[in-house]
Amino acid sequence: METKRLALEIAKNHLQLRGYNGFSFQDIADELGIRKASLHYYFASKEDLGLALIEDYSNSFQEWTQKHAELDSLEKIKKFIDMYSTFSQDGLKVCPGGVFCIDYNTLPPNLKKTVCQLQEQIQEWLTKAVAEGIKSKSIRPTLKPKETATLIHATTQGALQIARMQNNPKAMKSTSLALLSLLEK
Amino acid sequence: METKRLALEIAKNHLQLRGYNGFSFQDIADELGIRKASLHYYFASKEDLGLALIEDYSNSFQEWTQKHAELDSLEKIKKFIDMYSTFSQDGLKVCPGGVFCIDYNTLPPNLKKTVCQLQEQIQEWLTKAVAEGIKSKSIRPTLKPKETATLIHATTQGALQIARMQNNPKAMKSTSLALLSLLEK
DNA sequence: GTCTATAGGGAGATAGAC
DNA sequence: GTCTATCTCCCTATAGAC
Numbered sequence: 001m002e003t004k005r006l007a008l009e010i011a012k013n014h015l016q017l018r019g020y021n022g023f024s025f026q027d028i029a030d031e032l033g034i035r036k037a038s039l040h041y042y043f044a045s046k047e048d049l050g051l052a053l054i055e056d057y058s059n060s061f062q063e064w065t066q067k068h069a070e071l072d073s074l075e076k077i078k079k080f081i082d083m084y085s086t087f088s089q090d091g092l093k094v095c096p097g098g099v100f101c102i103d104y105n106t107l108p109p110n111l112k113k114t115v116c117q118l119q120e121q122i123q124e125w126l127t128k129a130v131a132e133g134i135k136s137k138s139i140r141p142t143l144k145p146k147e148t149a150t151l152i153h154a155t156t157q158g159a160l161q162i163a164r165m166q167n168n169p170k171a172m173k174s175t176s177l178a179l180l181s182l183l184e185k
Numbered sequence: 186m187e188t189k190r191l192a193l194e195i196a197k198n199h200l201q202l203r204g205y206n207g208f209s210f211q212d213i214a215d216e217l218g219i220r221k222a223s224l225h226y227y228f229a230s231k232e233d234l235g236l237a238l239i240e241d242y243s244n245s246f247q248e249w250t251q252k253h254a255e256l257d258s259l260e261k262i263k264k265f266i267d268m269y270s271t272f273s274q275d276g277l278k279v280c281p282g283g284v285f286c287i288d289y290n291t292l293p294p295n296l297k298k299t300v301c302q303l304q305e306q307i308q309e310w311l312t313k314a315v316a317e318g319i320k321s322k323s324i325r326p327t328l329k330p331k332e333t334a335t336l337i338h339a340t341t342q343g344a345l346q347i348a349r350m351q352n353n354p355k356a357m358k359s360t361s362l363a364l365l366s367l368l369e370k
Numbered sequence: 371g372t373c374t375a376t377a378g379g380g381a382g383a384t385a386g387a388c
Numbered sequence: 389g390t391c392t393a394t395c396t397c398c399c400t401a402t403a404g405a406c
Contacts, residue, residue, distance in 0.1 A: 003389080021206040022291040024381060037383085038390045046382065094287065101346040102279065102287040106207040119350045143363050150347060150360050155336065158343030161286040162335060165304045175335050178328050182367040188371080209399060223372045225401065 004042045007032055008056055011049060016093035020050065020103040047108045054114045057096050058121060065125055073133035074184065077152065080126070081176040084156045088172040092164040097122070098157045126152055140185050148183060155179045189227045192217055193241055196234060201278035205235065205288040232293045239299045242281050243306060250310055258318035259369065262337065265311070266361040269341045273357040277349040282307070283342045311337055325370050333368060340364045 010031045014023035025046070029036040043049040068079050087093040100107070100115040107115065126149035133139030143151070159175040195216045199208035210231070214221035228234040253264050272278040285292070285300040292300065311334035318324030328336070344360040 018290045019204065019206060019287045021204060022288055025383090026380075034389090035391060036381095037392080040383065041389060044383090097350070098283070098343075098346060099287055101350055102204045102284055103207055104349060105203045116350055119347070142366065147359070147363050150344075150356070151340065151363050154343030154347050154360050155340045155364070156343070157346060158283075158339030158341070159335070161283060161342060162304070162339050164289060165282070165286055165301055171335065174332070175339050178332050178336050179340075179364070179367075181327065182364075210401090211398080219371090220373060221399095222374080222401085226371060229401090231400065 003032070003034070007039060007042060008052060011053055012056070012096075013093075015053060015096060015099055016087060017091060019099050021106060025049075047111055050107070050111045051114055053096070054100075054111070054118050058118050061118075061121060061125075072138070073129050073136060074138045074180075076129045077126070077133070077180060078177075080129075080152075081156060081173060081180070084160060084176070085173040088160055088163045089169045092167070092169060094160040094164060095157055098161055123149055123153060137185055139183055143183075152176075152179065152183075188217070188219070192224060192227060193237060196238055197241070197281075198278075200238060200281060200284055201272060202276060204284050206291060210234075232296055235292070235296045236299055238281070239285075239296070239303050243303050246303075246306060246310075257323070258314050258321060259323045259365075261314045262311070262318070262365060263362075265314075265337075266341060266358060266365070269345060269361070270358040273345055273348045274354045277352070277354055279345040279349060280342055283346055308334055308338060322370055324368050328368075337361075337364065337368075 007028055010028050011023070014027055025036040025039050029039055032039075039049075043052060064083065068076055071079065084095060087095055097115075097119055100111075100118075104112065104115065123146075127145050130139060130148045130152070131145040134141045134145060139148070156172075156176050159172045162175070163169060163172040192213055195213045196208070199212055210221040210224050214224055217224075224234075228237060249268065253261055256264065269280060272280055282300075282304055285296075285303075289297060289300065308331075312330050315324060315333045315337070316330040319326045319330060324333070341357075341361050344357045347360070348354060348357040
């Protein structure tokens, strides 16, 4: 099972660096030092690998939210930005949501559905955090919680991508914090 | 030359719907009703096609800016959002910048460079528009022009992508206008 | 300009040996 | 679990006829 974990980690790197249609079983096998046919022992198809990737991201995010459950709402959002920012700092990666979105129309139906669920999971967490923030008067009530959550989500996702093109790993964080400064009360 | 134009239009659609690594010469040829080999008469390689695409986007944007040069700065930015919003309304397309960003690390060097130039072109136009807006006191001076431009750019790009996953062509515009409401004085 | 034919490579995937 | 061998399909790209 160790090999499966390693393969998933390698696949995550490739995904966030080159897109879903930008890497192959061969790439993973090479890095892992095994033959690509052997990978089919763990993942019957590339769709299966994709599903496993999403599940992994989803579980990581779930764990992450539990770890930060006790924080003040504004701090939660700052930590969220931090998490995304680590992608950028790790070789100018982008977030999985952005990747799967671009390749979305090339994905098999099951994968599409799962990708959407991951986006919703993040969206819902952000919405709750924002609603808390409005309640505790740390976030302006100008926009509705859901609207603000979408705005944060869109900005962080876009900022990761812009940062890559600008070859500037630090840009993502400052762009996102700029938005936050406008949202803070 | 008419065939070349048609091929470019078809390629643009595929690019914004399926990503750079998500379509092939075959796809364009099928839609055009010719053989894929014939496409190489117009575009020697896929890289060449990519370069032609970027050039086309860049020229279109250049024309677009000239058409809107006389507008008030805030109106300019609203029109910019409108333009991006038409992508979303046209089959949940995303912007070329977002597409090329995800596939960025799989691109040949020349294409990479050209993609970056397109991003800079947009960025510079936005920065000027924001600077004007701050001068004429229609935009808050809280953030620097360049910072605000990047924020708008990241948000509009991300909002297009989120809108696709939410299967909601109208979401892009409302998310972007939400940001604008925070920036307005 | 567009065609047929084809080269050459890489993709995902499977069968069966070890 | 991992291997070799192989299948099928699709990709970009080229040569040369029409």
